[in-house]
């Protein structure tokens with residue numbers, strides 16, 4: 001219920017009516033190849049549905065933290081994922097949070113940010129912050145709703161990542177999610 005309420009209060013930040021499904025969450029994590037990672041970051045944790053899957057699959061020696069802009073969601077993620085480091089702030093400040101954890105770069109950035117709801121400036125700034133915080137050969141994993149590809153913000157985002165990253169792959173559409181979604185796997 002809180003998710004829908006937060007959507008109506010902050011539609012362009014939340015970007016979806018309900019959280020990601022378990023199927024989408026598991027696919028995000030399996031696309032991320034977590035086994036070899038040293039510093040994993042999640043952007044836009046919402047109520048922590050993907051966070052729970054990340055934690056389950058994180059190597060024991062790896063560092064993990066999340067960044068979430070909405071205070072209510074920070075509280076929900078912390079409740080659903082006890083003892084997990086979730087910062088209340090913007091993904092724009094990713095570098096600052098990496099430094100707090102004694103890292104200059106992350107080797108895996110997982111984002112559920114609603115790119116299709118962002119304006120051009122915010123897309124550019126957030127993507128720049130992500131790219132500058134990602135290690136060479138690091139993985140950037142992010143989602144897109146299939147129907148949003150009909151609209152220019154999502155088309156623009158797709159072009160941006162193809163220009164910026166060395167390699168961009170897309171999973172097939174995951175139908176067991178509302179709305180159906182796919183995952184981008186980008187390598188720097």
Ligand SMILES: C[S@@+](CC[C@H](N)C(=O)[O-])C[C@H]1O[C@@H](n2cnc3c(N)ncnc32)[C@H](O)[C@@H]1O
Nearest residue numbers: 013014019020044045046068069070090091112
């Ligand atoms: C589509 S929801 C995804 C929520 C959850 N991860 C899931 O998969 O169900 C997008 C999330 O990104 C958060 N968000 C939006 N802009 C953000 C920003 N600049 N920095 C951090 N989080 C942000 C929203 O508050 C929301 O929780």
